[in-house]
Amino acid sequence: MNRVVFSSWGGNIVDNRRKTAGYTPVENLEFPLEHNGHRVRAFMSWWGLVVVDEKINVADMTHAYLKEVQKLSCGECSVGYLGIRVMLDTLTRILGGKGTENDIALLRWLGNGIKANTKCDFCALALTPVLDSLKYYEGKYTKIKAAQKSLAKPAYLTRITAPCMEACPAHQDAPGYIELINNRRYEEALALIRQTNCLPGTMGRACFAFCEENCTRQDIDKPVSIRALKRVPADYEVTAALEPEAKVKKAGGDKVAVIGAGPAGLAASYNLALKGYRVTIYDEQPSVGGMAWVGIPAFRLPRNVLGREVDIIKKLGIDVRLNTRVGKDITLEQLLKQGFKAVFIATGAHAGRELGIEVEGGGVVDGVEFLRDVNMGQKVAVKKRVIIVGGGNVAVDCARTCLRLGFKEVIILYRRSRAEMPAREEEIEAAEAEGAKIHYLAAPVKALTEGGKVTGVECIRMKLGEPDDSGRRSPIPIEGSEFTVGTDMIIPAIGEKPDLSLIEGKSIDTTKWGTIVVDAPTGQTSLPAVFAGGDCVSGPATLVEAIAAGNKAARGIDRYLKSGRATPPEEQVVEDWLHDVALNHQRDGNIVAKKERQSPEQLPIVKRKLGFDEVEQCLTLEMAAKEAERCLRCYRVMLLAVDGKK
Amino acid sequence: MIKLTIDGKKVAAEEGGTILDAANQAGIRIPTLCSHESLRPAGACRVCTVEIATNGAKSLTTACDYPVEAGLKVSTTSEKVMEARRLAVELLLAQRPHSSKLQELARKLGVKQPRFVLAEQECILCQLCVRTCQEIVDVEAITFVAQGKDRGVAEPTVVHSLDKCIGCDACAYVCPTESITVTDIGDTRTINTPSGKLEFKLKQCQVCGKYWAPEKQLDYIIEKWHLEPELFATCPDCRD
Ligand SMILES: Cc1cc2nc3c(=O)[nH]c(=O)nc-3n(C[C@H](O)[C@H](O)[C@H](O)COP(=O)(O)OP(=O)(O)OC[C@H]3O[C@@H](n4cnc5c(N)ncnc54)[C@H](O)[C@@H]3O)c2cc1C
Ligand code: SF4
Numbered sequence A: 001m002n003r004v005v006f007s008s009w010g011g012n013i014v015d016n017r018r019k020t021a022g023y024t025p026v027e028n029l030e031f032p033l034e035h036n037g038h039r040v041r042a043f044m045s046w047w048g049l050v051v052v053d054e055k056i057n058v059a060d061m062t063h064a065y066l067k068e069v070q071k072l073s074c075g076e077c078s079v080g081y082l083g084i085r086v087m088l089d090t091l092t093r094i095l096g097g098k099g100t101e102n103d104i105a106l107l108r109w110l111g112n113g114i115k116a117n118t119k120c121d122f123c124a125l126a127l128t129p130v131l132d133s134l135k136y137y138e139g140k141y142t143k144i145k146a147a148q149k150s151l152a153k154p155a156y157l158t159r160i161t162a163p164c165m166e167a168c169p170a171h172q173d174a175p176g177y178i179e180l181i182n183n184r185r186y187e188e189a190l191a192l193i194r195q196t197n198c199l200p201g202t203m204g205r206a207c208f209a210f211c212e213e214n215c216t217r218q219d220i221d222k223p224v225s226i227r228a229l230k231r232v233p234a235d236y237e238v239t240a241a242l243e244p245e246a247k248v249k250k251a252g253g254d255k256v257a258v259i260g261a262g263p264a265g266l267a268a269s270y271n272l273a274l275k276g277y278r279v280t281i282y283d284e285q286p287s288v289g290g291m292a293w294v295g296i297p298a299f300r301l302p303r304n305v306l307g308r309e310v311d312i313i314k315k316l317g318i319d320v321r322l323n324t325r326v327g328k329d330i331t332l333e334q335l336l337k338q339g340f341k342a343v344f345i346a347t348g349a350h351a352g353r354e355l356g357i358e359v360e361g362g363g364v365v366d367g368v369e370f371l372r373d374v375n376m377g378q379k380v381a382v383k384k385r386v387i388i389v390g391g392g393n394v395a396v397d398c399a400r401t402c403l404r405l406g407f408k409e410v411i412i413l414y415r416r417s418r419a420e421m422p423a424r425e426e427e428i429e430a431a432e433a434e435g436a437k438i439h440y441l442a443a444p445v446k447a448l449t450e451g452g453k454v455t456g457v458e459c460i461r462m463k464l465g466e467p468d469d470s471g472r473r474s475p476i477p478i479e480g481s482e483f484t485v486g487t488d489m490i491i492p493a494i495g496e497k498p499d500l501s502l503i504e505g506k507s508i509d510t511t512k513w514g515t516i517v518v519d520a521p522t523g524q525t526s527l528p529a530v531f532a533g534g535d536c537v538s539g540p541a542t543l544v545e546a547i548a549a550g551n552k553a554a555r556g557i558d559r560y561l562k563s564g565r566a567t568p569p570e571e572q573v574v575e576d577w578l579h580d581v582a583l584n585h586q587r588d589g590n591i592v593a594k595k596e597r598q599s600p601e602q603l604p605i606v607k608r609k610l611g612f613d614e615v616e617q618c619l620t621l622e623m624a625a626k627e628a629e630r631c632l633r634c635y636r637v638m639l640l641a642v643d644g645k646k
Numbered sequence B: 001m002i003k004l005t006i007d008g009k010k011v012a013a014e015e016g017g018t019i020l021d022a023a024n025q026a027g028i029r030i031p032t033l034c035s036h037e038s039l040r041p042a043g044a045c046r047v048c049t050v051e052i053a054t055n056g057a058k059s060l061t062t063a064c065d066y067p068v069e070a071g072l073k074v075s076t077t078s079e080k081v082m083e084a085r086r087l088a089v090e091l092l093l094a095q096r097p098h099s100s101k102l103q104e105l106a107r108k109l110g111v112k113q114p115r116f117v118l119a120e121q122e123c124i125l126c127q128l129c130v131r132t133c134q135e136i137v138d139v140e141a142i143t144f145v146a147q148g149k150d151r152g153v154a155e156p157t158v159v160h161s162l163d164k165c166i167g168c169d170a171c172a173y174v175c176p177t178e179s180i181t182v183t184d185i186g187d188t189r190t191i192n193t194p195s196g197k198l199e200f201k202l203k204q205c206q207v208c209g210k211y212w213a214p215e216k217q218l219d220y221i222i223e224k225w226h227l228e229p230e231l232f233a234t235c236p237d238c239r240d
């Protein structure tokens, strides 16, 4: 095991420098000291300084760290911005051997003064390890010549993240675009969003916003409305009739085929096209967008919003072949033979699961199929009463759709209790407000039919037992508690699984859950030229996970086509290395005033039943500015010193 | 009304107001630089620093943007406060040593020669001009460009857009460091800003012949308030 020489991790000082035996171990270091052949010499971050190799030149490392901090120091307040600049200048001078006696005192005075009084948290928290290093490694600053002799200059690897960025599968730079919105620079905000998310308006509406669940602000009052804020510049672009600028790197690169035009396929295509690859997308549906088009109802995501964003992507020169099923109309081999140098499989999870109850005759429609029919403008028969089975978002979307279509009574049957319901709380509340009823702790046993038509469902009451694999308490039927409910229609909405017929018989590894196995950082499958990502790899998940997978695969494919190997780029290595570092805790923050969270207007209930008009409205620019001001800018800079190249 | 204590004095303040408002009302002076009563606070200059204590926690904050809270204890003169104000002013003065406003603030706080040098910048990023143009003029010709990840700017700046600017000179009026200046010579108004020079053609009064306001500003007013252009054919002095 690696012995840590010094650590101020989390504010606990462990100093093993003068010990020859009986080293104190450092508890709870949240990252391994070795990764992918790199060894940590030292680590510096807002949470402390960790020195593994005592020969490391801490003063030089602090300088490198402060340089990264300076780049993020926004300029919104004098103390943070100017103070950090003076500190950096002073450090540069010291390292150049031109330091004066007073410099260390000046650095401390500035460091403490900045920490105590900045506008946001960034500069203040970022200085913590700098002060630690001045306190515990003063000798490295005063005896510069000796310090510089100590060790061959290490390589410094940087990672910049924030609690919200870290929680986002696509690591979108929320504090960055929030700040731009605050300064009313909407076009730049949008350009920044597009670097990691090619569907800003779509995601500003339908994303489940993992970022908000991890936002620091909730320790003070409520999380920043990050999702609603993302929609603001996206809608601004539309109202101001602006066209995004897209700089395609010299086109004419290798040909890449993308199977599936859902968010994963779109994200990969977008990034590949920007890099100059010639992309062809195949989709069996007559429209682009995947589940976002055929699944998500229009009252949550208007089709013109998604359609416009799809057009922007297509304009990068992407060839889209609709109504083409790979595995039937064309095969994977044919694609590879036709000159596609790499293939990205992003076919989603569209195969409905069996309800496991006996049904004969009509009146039973799978939830996703039902939504697809509605979304694709198919006529669906409006019934008096419908029973929807399941507790996820698909079930809730089905319920809200049925209510809008004019179904008189809409009942959701869920086998566990409200607390276990996987659908988003806001959606459940909206469904109830719109008139859906939810029966908890009940499961269907069999469908009752008469003359080939569904007339009701026999159900059984459940109770909750021990937690299962997913951590949710598993439902157990209560014997003899059967009861029947009359209904004209049953919609099972209990999840989908990938349909992998297109890779059947190919040497592509799959899991026992029927998903494709990939190398996580690159998306590469066991067949080197074939990559995969999105729901077909993860099982039914979310839009943002699909986009993240598409982004990653684009990087992987680019590396593969350039070097023959899909090795992850350095930044990805650092990202994987440091991804467990908990970002929420902070040492010595200042008091932050409470500020009310701005929430977008919602369409009144009476108007919702009339049709599929969008329920949630956009924040006004005024509200957006107010909301953006709530962000604390919790950027975290981490600097690793590893063995140098030589 | 919200009850709080400032420098040991019990103060009742209006809800939604700031510590600065409450102090002003109680006759307690807090120095400021980037705040203006008609504008949303920015908390940029950190000159108005005070110390607050609430629920057992204590820290520095800025009076101009911290909202009053019941039971808040504020100190405007503690040694910590003074030290923090001195730091802010010393930094600002190092960047803009020739500003008379900053020199005066420094004198009052006992800051002498800054102990460090910064490349001299005209603009101290107080954002008064940005907010004035947005909130008072309602034009949004000036925006603040912050530094940040993947932003590709080496230094934060304030940018004036010639397209949007109407030449009204409100920004020059509020600038505390004379970084934005206006000169009217003949039929031309020149606004000098840190991000460049903007020129505007001035309108001539039909009666006295004086050049009295930028044509672009008048067009803006006419369009915004749906006024008759003839109203502006003469300067205010020649109107009866
Ligand atoms: C009703 C519903 C509501 C949802 N709401 C949300 C939400 O609000 N927020 C959220 O984050 N997530 C939501 N999700 C989940 C989200 O839609 C998916 O996780 C996401 O779309 C997955 O993206 P993907 O690109 O992997 O696959 P998909 O979006 O499923 O796209 C796959 C595409 O591949 C095509 N395809 C499949 N097989 C072939 C083949 N052999 N040949 C050619 N084409 C093929 C399909 O036609 C489809 O267009 C919802 C899902 C559903 C069903
Ligand atoms: S306060 Fe801002 S930076 Fe911090 S977690 Fe929330 S959104 Fe992200």
Ligand code: FES
Pocket: B031, B032, B033, B034, B035, B042, B043, B044, B045, B046, B047, B048, B049, B062, B063, B064, B065
């Ligand atoms: S006056 Fe309060 S920060 Fe400038």
